[in-house]
Amino acid sequence: MQVEMIMPQMGESIVEGTIVRWRKRVGEMVQKDEMILEISTDKVDSEIPAPVSGILVEILAEEGKTVAVKSPIARIAAGETSQAGAVAPAVSPLPEPPVQAAAADFSASAAPESVIVPEPAALAGERRFLSPVVKKIAREFGLSDSELNNIRGRGENQRITKQDILEYLSRRGGDSSVEAMPPAVPVRTSTPSPAPQPAQPPSPAPAVSPAGTQPGRAPGVDHEIVPMDHVRKRIAEHMIISKQTSAHVTSVAEVDVTPLVQYREGIKRTFEAREGFPLTYTAFFIEAAARALREFPLINASLDGDKIIIKKSIHIGIAVGLEDKLIVPVIRDAGRLNLAGIARAVHDLATRARNRQLKPDEVQGGTFSITNIGTFGNLWGTPIINQPQVAILGTGAIKKRPVVVNDAIAIRSMMYLSLTYDHRLIDGLYGGRFLQMIVQLLENYKFD
């Protein structure tokens, strides 16, 4: 029988404790009442005795880790006397459910038998509190109660935080063996955490695990776990939230930009000499999008539950990819700027984005976004909507291609536009007409 040791409550007001040192290692024999670990709480530092005699089969809370009172910290195979015996439960297909026991219940120390409270599958049957955002994410991803119960919560009383559920979902998405890995590093720590522990230290008895499965944490595994930095976490969150929020659908249109390319080639040198910054194609795309947005107000909108918020001003966000991150500075009132004004704003924002000099105000408040998929030569894509907006335009690379013009084959400069829009609000007809208007504006560009 396996006995689970839990973090004891060392006083009325104490809610958590920190593991200072394990005196025993996994696989070692422990005697009942033998001090096997040291903990530290806000009030006292204590030595904690083993509740039963047996073999320490698993340490669930490593040294330096702070865990909530009553969280499991270790498992002891009660009554086992040798390592061979300890391995035995793991081979059995249905190991006995762990039994929960206070590591040291001081109020009941006079009656040691009462320390062990049989509570089979304690966690599985108990419904934990879920915060509104966690509930929403669980509902949108269709997580079952039992799946939720398997997510390790790192909030108060092991509550599942938003971070916990998002990490679970990103792990679940890929290689299922990764799921068995312990989370690399706590995402939020209220106290400075010790050096990151990439994985469980090599265990002397790796075959023993509560579920009886082979966890992917054997020494020498062929992967590395790297904690996400702050910016990457925000990007990841933003993308997931967008996918959860909107019903993404992408339409692709082809544009003949031959006249536009010729026009730009003709004036780009004088333009740059006169204005001091280059005239990029992006400026044309923004100008066309801004004009089309005036005719299609539902694209320049956001959703708040069942309310549609139609924005009066047109502020266009431009995705700028930096080495390690993505930032979307916003061109305010793009609808009121002329081509040179747009080109100037693009140049200014992109330059300052690269130099990390943008002010917080300059990366928010966008009502529509444009991302240039063509920068690296790609033709078209399916961009993710920048919440709370309802559409994003991807511009592909301009390439010369043979196309049919008046039943003859001609060489034209062609590009693709990909419009991803939120089908909750925008149907194919409206989204398609908006995209076609941009096509028309670019193909019949009014040169001045």
Place this chain on the structure above:
Amino acid sequence: MAETTYLQAITDAMREEMLRDPRVFLLGEDIGVYGGAFKVTKGLIDEFGEERVMDTPISEAAIVGVAVGAALTGMRPIAEMQFADFITSGFSQLVTNAATLHYRYGTAVPMVVRAPSGGGIHGGAFHSKNPEAWFVHQPGLKVVAPATARDAKGLLKSAVRDDNPVLFFENKYLYRRIKDEIDPGEELLVPLGRAHIARAGGDVSIITYGAMVHAAQEAADKLAAEEGVEAEIIDLRSLQPLDKEAIFAAVMRTNRVVIVHEANLTGGIGGEIAALISEHAFEALDAPIKRVAGLDTPTPYAPAMEEFWRPNAEKIAQAIREVIRF
């Protein structure tokens, strides 16, 4: 560029608006010859004369009443309350007359009432109040509360140009403590009703305004350096109209909220913001909303007692820790 104090920024805003528009004039107790209790109007009587910088009797009802009347005839008065505490004597003129005239007659009421508010200066129960919530509750008034010198200048200039009665709660504690680089030639206008992000951070959003923006900065910097928690600060700047979109966007970003105001807790603006979040952004919350506010008593005079009464960086940091730990 010139280093401009919060106080000087207010003076500059009034001076620029008076130069721009002959309809703008000032009135209040001791604002002329004496230059104002805090010297905000110092020198203006010499420049503009006593017809445009009017010393009045000690009667807030009369000051606000005259401002309402002048606004109805097309002038654009800026009335000074010597301390926001005494605005109560002009309360009826504000909430019964100024706030409802447009609703009743469709007329513009372009007036500004400046009210030096807030504690931390050992002013005791009569010289420390933050009465903004009373006026936010009254439809028909606009209410602003700047935290920086730039916003003090830009919001006051926008307030003068607004056709509605605007209450301008300037914070006494910030008068000479806070400075910004302001280009004297810049036409600085900050739109009413727009919040801004005073500090970027992804772990929790602190929603606040006025002097507490600076206490929140101190708390956020300390938590970032010592505990790795990055708090975002939303400086509301305007309390009516309130920038709800900025508030909801913050909740969507961080899912955790701490609201801070110096005004006492009960019936304060924090309760309204918390209710709005609960109504419109409930599903974005990952932790209960916490409020940090003054205690529900008059502001004590004794420095140690006042510090105990007033929200500060340590109290804000503690609230953030609780919200983050949840």
